Amino acid sequence: VERSVAGITIAGGSRAGIGTSLYIKEYQLCFDLGCEGEKAADCDTVFISHGHTDHLGELFNYLAIRRLHSRDIANLFVPHWIGDDLRLAIQAWGRLSASSFDYRIFEVHPRARLPLRNQWTVEAFPLVHTTPCMGYLLSQSVAKLAAPYVGLPGEEIRRLKLADTEGLFQDVERPLFAYVPDTLPEGIDALPEAVWKAKVMAIEATFLDDRKPLDKVRAGGHVRLDDLVSRLRRFSGEAVVLFHISQMYSPSQIEGLIAEAFPGDLPFSVSAFW
Ligand SMILES: [Zn+2]
16 A cells, blocks of 8 residues: 655555554655565665564565565664564574575664654654554754844845854754554653654554444553544644554545544544555
């Protein structure tokens, strides 16, 4: 599947318990590897949220396909608590398949800020799930005219620039894409403030109505659409993408339930990715 939203293309797929992988083509970054390993194989940088099979089980295919295509080393950013097990699993799979994989693992701690290319930073934040889980926020640092200089004529600014005026510009972090996978509502309530300002926010919406009893929803460590509707009032970006939707919903049901849940005059778009 490929969907365009607010200027980015999300490729991959996502169904709760089956497989989730969101590959953002413009950024060449991939979030989770639970399905669509062939598509994700185009991408050399992957962020893993937690160890559940539907978020990680496609890793071996991903590595094997990259090997087949003689790709460069894969950079796997993973929660620090799964690093050792993942290394062992990849080594074991290498023996099973009589091949070696080209990868490196970066163990990420919650609240870590990871500098990447293009003045990008990825910040990891903790979520609350049945097993420890992390989300990620991609931001870009851009130089903006500092407040005292805003409104000056262009000529004057050029002159100050040529004179190397200190403090003329100020680095501002612009949140571009937030990845908020499996979590209970508590995890959403504790999100870093910048996540709510991301241009695009992808957030889990495993259940869309009450056909799954709430205690079972919570036991699985998930939210229901009505948990999100009120909380998303804080969102000030352009687009919300709901993913990780249960297989119990058909595509037409998904569209209908989402349209029903959100008021028509929202200042941002809401769509689903599956
Ligand atoms: Zn999970």
